Amino acid sequence: xxxxxxxxxxxxxxxxxxxxxxxxxxxxxxxxxxxxxxxxxxxxxxxxxxxxxxxxxxxxxxxxxxxxxxxxxxxxxxxxxxxxxxxxxxxxxxxxxxxxxxxxxxxx
Numbered sequence: 001x002x003x004x005x006x007x008x009x010x011x012x013x014x015x016x017x018x019x020x021x022x023x024x025x026x027x028x029x030x031x032x033x034x035x036x037x038x039x040x041x042x043x044x045x046x047x048x049x050x051x052x053x054x055x056x057x058x059x060x061x062x063x064x065x066x067x068x069x070x071x072x073x074x075x076x077x078x079x080x081x082x083x084x085x086x087x088x089x090x091x092x093x094x095x096x097x098x099x100x101x102x103x104x105x106x107x108x
Contacts (some may be wrong), residue, residue, distance in 0.1 A: 016100055021042045021075075023043070023073045023074065023075065023104070024039045024041055024042070024043055024070065024073070024075070024077050024079070024080035024081065025041060025042055025043070025045045025072065025073050026037070026039070026069050026072045026074065026075065026080050026083045026084050026087065027038070027040055027041070027045055027049075027067065027068050027070065027071045027072075027075070028068070028069050028070040028071075028087070028099075028100065029049065029052060029060070029066040029067065029068050029071045030066065030067055031063030031064070031065075031066055032065050032066070032067055033062070033063065033065070034062075034063045035066070036054070036063055037069075037091065037096075038059065038060050039068065039081040039084055039087050039088050039091065040077065040084065041077070041081060041083075041084045044073065045068065049066065049067075049068055052064070053064045053065050053066055069100060070099060070100055084095070087099065
């Protein structure tokens, strides 16, 4: 069953059957054992996390298990890719820590 959401109605949706909204998510995963972070984007976040935890993603196979600690949603893949690159640009710095709620005033 497909629902006609408020977002799709604004875009001119007349029939629920025509309404297929795909949201892209930017996510930050944390390796539970290594306390390292991985930033990516996906349409299906649950499936993507499963791929990470089964070792099917080359760059994360040595950090299993992973947990998702942060997400943002976007309407287009291009928007999600832009935000992913933005977050990667400040990975490990103050902005990254603030994003995850890890920044303390005495961290300078």
